[in-house]
Amino acid sequence: MNMILSPIPWLLVIPLAGAVLTMLIPLNWRSPASMFGLLTQLLASLLLGYQVSQYGTQIYAMADWQAPLGIALRADGLATLFILMSSLVATACALYAHLYLNLTKRGHFWPLLWFLWASLNGIWLAADTFNLYVGLELLTFAAVGLVAFASDERSLEASIRYLYAALLGSMAYLLGVALLYGAQGTLAMDSLAETWHWGPTNQVAITLILGGLLLKTAVFPMHTWLPPAHGGALTPVSALLSALVIKASFYILLRFWVEFEVYRHLPSLSQLLGVLGAGAIIWGGWMALKQTHLKMVVAYSTVAQIGYISLMFPLLTAENSEASLMAYHGGILMLLAHAFAKAGMFLAAGNLIYCTGKPDLASLAGMSRYRPLNIFAFGLAGVSLMGLPPSGGFNAKWLLLQSSFLSGQWWWIVVLLIGSLLSAAYIFRVFAYTYQETEATDSFRRPPITIELIALCLSVASILLGFLSIWPVNVVSLPGPFMEAMP
Amino acid sequence: MNLLIDLTLLTGILAIAATSLLSRSLFQSVIFFILLGLTLALGWIRLGAPDIALAEAAIGAGITGVLLLDTLGHLKKTGKLDKDEHRPSYPRLLLAILSSVTLVVLLLWAVFHQPTPAIQLHLLVEEALPDSGVSHQITAVLLNFRSYDTLLEVGVLVLAVLVGLALQTDQHQQDSLPGLPNPLLHACLTLLVPAMLITSMYLLWAGSDRPGGAFQAGAMLAAAFILLHLSGIKLSAQLSHRMMQFGLLLGFTVFLVVATSSVIGGRPLLAYPDGGAGLLILLIELALTLSIGLILLSLFTIANSPPLSSRSGGSNGH
Amino acid sequence: MDTNLIFTLGGIGLCGLGLFGFIYHCHLLRRLIAFNLIGNGTFLIMVGFAQRGQGVTDHVIQALVLTGIVVAVSATALALVLIRRWFHLKGSTQLPEDDAS
Numbered sequence: 011m012n013m014i015l016s017p018i019p020w021l022l023v024i025p026l027a028g029a030v031l032t033m034l035i036p037l038n039w040r041s042p043a044s045m046f047g048l049l050t051q052l053l054a055s056l057l058l059g060y061q062v063s064q065y066g067t068q069i070y071a072m073a074d075w076q077a078p079l080g081i082a083l084r085a086d087g088l089a090t091l092f093i094l095m096s097s098l099v100a101t102a103c104a105l106y107a108h109l110y111l112n113l114t115k116r117g118h119f120w121p122l123l124w125f126l127w128a129s130l131n132g133i134w135l136a137a138d139t140f141n142l143y144v145g146l147e148l149l150t151f152a153a154v155g156l157v158a159f160a161s162d163e164r165s166l167e168a169s170i171r172y173l174y175a176a177l178l179g180s181m182a183y184l185l186g187v188a189l190l191y192g193a194q195g196t197l198a199m200d201s202l203a204e205t206w207h208w209g210p211t212n213q214v215a216i217t218l219i220l221g222g223l224l225l226k227t228a229v230f231p232m233h234t235w236l237p238p239a240h241g242g243a244l245t246p247v248s249a250l251l252s253a254l255v256i257k258a259s260f261y262i263l264l265r266f267w268v269e270f271e272v273y274r275h276l277p278s279l280s281q282l283l284g285v286l287g288a289g290a291i292i293w294g295g296w297m298a299l300k301q302t303h304l305k306m307v308v309a310y311s312t313v314a315q316i317g318y319i320s321l322m323f324p325l326l327t328a329e330n331s332e333a334s335l336m337a338y339h340g341g342i343l344m345l346l347a348h349a350f351a352k353a354g355m356f357l358a359a360g361n362l363i364y365c366t367g368k369p370d371l372a373s374l375a376g377m378s379r380y381r382p383l384n385i386f387a388f389g390l391a392g393v394s395l396m397g398l399p400p401s402g403g404f405n406a407k408w409l410l411l412q413s414s415f416l417s418g419q420w421w422w423i424v425v426l427l428i429g430s431l432l433s434a435a436y437i438f439r440v441f442a443y444t445y446q447e448t449e450a451t452d453s454f455r456r457p458p459i460t461i462e463l464i465a466l467c468l469s470v471a472s473i474l475l476g477f478l479s480i481w482p483v484n485v486v487s488l489p490g491p492f493m494e495a496m497p
Numbered sequence: 498m499n500l501l502i503d504l505t506l507l508t509g510i511l512a513i514a515a516t517s518l519l520s521r522s523l524f525q526s527v528i529f530f531i532l533l534g535l536t537l538a539l540g541w542i543r544l545g546a547p548d549i550a551l552a553e554a555a556i557g558a559g560i561t562g563v564l565l566l567d568t569l570g571h572l573k574k575t576g577k578l579d580k581d582e583h584r585p586s587y588p589r590l591l592l593a594i595l596s597s598v599t600l601v602v603l604l605l606w607a608v609f610h611q612p613t614p615a616i617q618l619h620l621l622v623e624e625a626l627p628d629s630g631v632s633h634q635i636t637a638v639l640l641n642f643r644s645y646d647t648l649l650e651v652g653v654l655v656l657a658v659l660v661g662l663a664l665q666t667d668q669h670q671q672d673s674l675p676g677l678p679n680p681l682l683h684a685c686l687t688l689l690v691p692a693m694l695i696t697s698m699y700l701l702w703a704g705s706d707r708p709g710g711a712f713q714a715g716a717m718l719a720a721a722f723i724l725l726h727l728s729g730i731k732l733s734a735q736l737s738h739r740m741m742q743f744g745l746l747l748g749f750t751v752f753l754v755v756a757t758s759s760v761i762g763g764r765p766l767l768a769y770p771d772g773g774a775g776l777l778i779l780l781i782e783l784a785l786t787l788s789i790g791l792i793l794l795s796l797f798t799i800a801n802s803p804p805l806s807s808r809s810g811g812s813n814g815h
Numbered sequence: 816m817d818t819n820l821i822f823t824l825g826g827i828g829l830c831g832l833g834l835f836g837f838i839y840h841c842h843l844l845r846r847l848i849a850f851n852l853i854g855n856g857t858f859l860i861m862v863g864f865a866q867r868g869q870g871v872t873d874h875v876i877q878a879l880v881l882t883g884i885v886v887a888v889s890a891t892a893l894a895l896v897l898i899r900r901w902f903h904l905k906g907s908t909q910l911p912e913d914d915a916s
Contacts, residue, residue: 019757023756026652027753030753033659033742072765072767073641074764074765075625078618078621079621079622079625081643118662122656140643144649144882151890151893155656155659158660158664159663159664163904163905166901170898170910173890173893174837174894177894178853184861184883185604188860188876189604191876192611193868194616195617195868196615196616196618197879205616207612210607210610211610211611214606215607503821507828514832514852515832517848518835526844526848530848530851530852544859544863549877552885553884556884556888557884557888560888561851561887561891564892565891565895568899571899571902572844590839593836596838597834600830600834601830601831604830604831608860614869618869618875619869619871619872635877635878635881638874638875642875643875643879647882653889657892657893660893661893710881712885793888796896
């Protein structure tokens with residue numbers, strides 16, 4: 011492959027350069043410059059998608075030093091899908107933020123967004139354990155900054171909670187990496203996998219790494235930092251955090267899990283992760299049902315949805331490769347559908363709050379009559395989150411159900427059904443508020459039609475995913491070291 | 498004999514850490530934390546890591562210590578330093594002991610079952626060192642073999658300043674510290690600051706073949722800046738806001754430009770051209786040193802200046 | 816007992832102490848100091864454990880620790896900015912106890 015034509019370096023350089031540039035240029039130039047950046051990111055992601063589907067997994071040796079001495083980047087099917095996902099969702103959120111924030115806030119938003127984006131792309135492409143640590147820290151700082159810059163009391167408290175939890179998580183991860191290095195003398199994922207042996211050192215290392223990443227992903231019962239951070243941030247930030255940021259630590263978790271064949275050697279951990287996922291589904295759903303603020307409902311729904319995604323771990327078993335493949339596809343599809351649906355739902359919720367001027371559910375009365383477009387966007391996203399057909403969420407749940415059935419783990423089916431009922435309950439509860447008739451006149455503010463449409467586009471995408479599921483499933487199944495390590 | 502030194506250091510480190518953690522007075526905690534950094538620096542020398550010893554003393558103990566002390570001073574002024582500390586609850590104590598003991602047991606188990614590593618990375622480093630443009634292994638790793646990590650790490654530093662600046666809306670507010678009008682201090686400074694600048698440049702230069710490098714040099718530079726700042730000579734007031742911003746971003750920008758130029762030249766990202774590695778590394782390090790000095794200074798002054806409380810809340814701006 | 820092992824054990828001790836403090840304390844500054852103890856412990860383990868395995872001075876891991884130290888000081892500075900702002904707004908040095916969730 012010609013080095014100049016590879017989009018891989020540009021996926022990192024453009025966001026980093028965007029961050030520097032948007033810090034230096036005057037406030038009113040920052041948005042136009044960023045729009046250009048958004049375009050190049052979309053093009054680079056599409057080009058990578060094309061190249062990977064045509065030529066297979068791409069390895070990129072940073073600074074021309076081969077791993078394990080240097081740092082390698084690896085664009086396989088999974089990485090490519092995540093790059094495309096984050097480019098699409100981040101672009102939508104960025105456009106929304108451009109219209110939603112005032113000039114000063116926007117000025118601070120752009121460099122933080124570009125750093126966030128650089129770290130996300132860095133994590134999707136990383137194939138080096140220490141490089142992942144630096145990427146995670148960059149991501150944490152950008153995300154904490156984005157939460158904090160709403161600069162009211164609530165968001166500040168949330169950002170401190172978030173920072174402390176995330177720092178502890180990354181330190182646990184680093185400790186695990188240190189043990190792996192001491193045991194095997196390398197940091198590169200590929201050479202670790204080649205020389206892997208399941209001694210006590212590696213078991214403790216994996217435990218620490220998983221613990222740290224679970225904390226960063228906010229898997230139940232380590233989720234307490236998430237609802238205030240995601241519910242208290244500014245709307246476009248909430249969407250970015252729920253749709254993309256928590257997926258990064260989950261993604262690393264999945265890579266470790268499969269590439270080092272943790273599922274084969276520590277099956278009890280798989281069941282534990284499943285139990286945590288089940289706890290998240292039920293507790294998150296129940297708490298979402300009890301919230302009085304709209305964005306907190308959506309934030310607790312994220313806790314529950316992380317639970318669904320975690321259910322793929324107990325279903326990835328060495329005994330049944332067919333069920334495992336289904337669970338993998340279902341989990342990835344669930345994650346993808348959640349990214350679009352949750353971003354759409356947060357943005358729609360932000361629009362509704364904009365209309366009423368109040369964050370609580372009770373003031374939504376009459377909304378479905380006067381602002382049907384936002385209710386529609388919220389509802390479409392809800393369809394995918396509940397897992398009703400036709401939607402990405404439905405296909406994902408269907409695959410997970412089938413996988414549970416095939417591998418004989420019927421208890422997860424029960425969990426999936428209870429979870430669906432709970433999500434239906436908290437979404438219809440929001441609807442019930444919007445259908446209440448109070449005043450005869452329309453006294454609500456009207457958001458610009460463009461930001462209503464952005465929310466709608468994301469929600470529609472989560473529905474469309476139901477018809478196009480075969481495409482992401484094919485992409486993540488492209489051959490590479492990851493697929494070779496699958497059961 | 499060496500064993501005795503090591504065991505003494507070990508006992509010292511753990512005792513100092515425990516004191517820093519459990520001392521009733523927060524001031525004492527911070528002082529013991531700084532002391533811990535200095536003791537650790539000795540430990541790093543025993544571990545054959547003089548580079549880390551320098552960084553630990555300058556950054557770990559020095560800059561972190563100054564930041565903590567300064568925050569403490571800020572809290573102290575309002576007189577609420579130790580008052581509103583609730584006694585942590587009993588379940589919390591139980592959880593803390595349980596997790597801490599679990600962690601220690603797991604780590605001990607892992608450490609005493611260490612296998613022989615299959616890969617010897619240091620052999621690869623030795624082999625590639627002649628092509629790296631520098632003769633000090635750590636600089637070669639940081640700025641050549643694993644330069645991508647370092648690029649992102651500088652990004653982390655810039656990001657920390659960026660978040661600080663985003664939280665502080667008013668750019669021209671008065672400084673909280675009036676400066677210390679002490680003639681003796683000023684006399685000392687006229688000697689100390691040039692010496693620190695020279696040391697900083699030496700550390701930077703030394704980095705190519707011996708312990709030292711941009712991070713240690715930058716920390717030393719920052720220490721000089723902070724001393725000047727405390728004595729009333731405010732760099733941030735001397736330089737315009739724009740100049741300061743350029744200074745903060747210079748290192749990251751130069752690094753990024755060098756990285757990108759190699760892609761345009763048809764090489765992988767961050768790959769130096771043949772024969773140009775030594776020079777480019779020096780260029781990057783020079784820019785990084787200045788920027789790291791300014792970044793650490795800004796982290797200090799941002800933490801230092803009170804944010805405006807009369808600000809528009811978190812709502813959007815239509 | 817060689818130097819590398821002794822300092823690895825020291826690192827484990829620091830991590831244990833730090834984790835205890837991080838969970839036990841409510842005061843944000845004390846928790847930050849505890850976090851830094853965990854960080855220092857991790858760095859000691861990184862170098863001590865790696866060099867114990869390799870049997871020689873390992874410059875790669877030393878370079879990584881330098882990176883780690885810089886990241887840790889950035890984290891501390893960021894936390895202090897947030898803590899000060901929190902103190903300024905609320906006059907408190909700890910977060911309200913978790914009531915819900």
